[in-house]
Amino acid sequence: MTTSPKRRARRLAIGVTAGVVLVLGGGFAWAGSQGVESGSSPRQTETTSRSSTDAPVLGTSRPTSEPSSSRAPAIEAAPLPSASVEPVFGEIVLSTVPIDAMADLGGLVTARITDITPDTVVGSGVGEVSGPSVRIEVELVNGTAQPLALAEVTVNAYFGPDVVPASPILANKNAEEFSGTLAAGASARAHYSFSVPTDEQGALTVTVSKAAGSPIVVFG
Structure with a gap:
């Protein structure tokens, strides 16, 4: 059976068309698969990157400051000013008051x-000098609730602008120094004599302390 030329031409056209369709279909399928793979990779990479940076790592904590290996040095309180020895008297001065004022000896x-009182004495002891002198009367008041020993009470005199030490006259009959015990709440008076030039007796300085080693009070 012979085929006409028209039928052969029709069959050839159908074959060519089918081949083109198959080629185009395969190309589209390949391009789609590549698009899916290339489109999913950035998302997977982004997801992986975010999960690796944002997700907290279990079993770890945020960094904290390391405790200092040594404690901070304690702030020391500033020391209280200590009393100094007054060079003129060689003693620690508790206070200075007028010659006729009442002074606190402490405690x-x-x-x-x-x-x-101006006086004249005749020296009879070692180092005592005969001549003009002064007789100084001192009163103590024991304001404590305990008896006060008077044997260690010290009284000294100085004269002139240079505060020259006056020599005590211990053998003076008018001298009657503190001794014994002063009862609580009681007062007592004693007399001390010192050699002082007549022209210097108007510029006297007297120091008193209640016991050896205690600060002195300066009257003058």
Whole structure:
């Protein structure tokens, strides 16, 4: 059976068309698969990157400051100013008051100069000098609740602008120094004699302390 030329031409056209369709279909399928793979990779990479940076790592904590290996140095309080020795008297001065004022010797014991009288003495002891002198009367008041020993009470005198130490006259019959015990709440008076030039007797300085080693009070 012979085929006409028209039928052969029709069959050839159908074959060519089918081949083109198959080629185009395969190309589209390949391009789609590549598009899916290339489109999913960035998302997977982004997801992986975010999960690796944002997700907290279990079993770890945020960094904290390391404790210092040594404690900070304690702030020391500033030391209280200590009393210094007054070079003129060689003693620690508790206070300075007028010659006729009442002064606190510390510990509720007070003192005052009640009288200063010009005098003339004849020295009889070692180092004592005969001549003009002064007789100084001192009063103590024991404001404590305990008896006060008077044997260690010290009284000294100085004269002139240079504060020259006056020599005590221990053998003077008018001298009657503190001794014994002063009862709580009681007062007592004693007399001390010192050699002082007549022209310097108007510029006297007297120091009193209640015991050896105690600060002095300066009257003058």
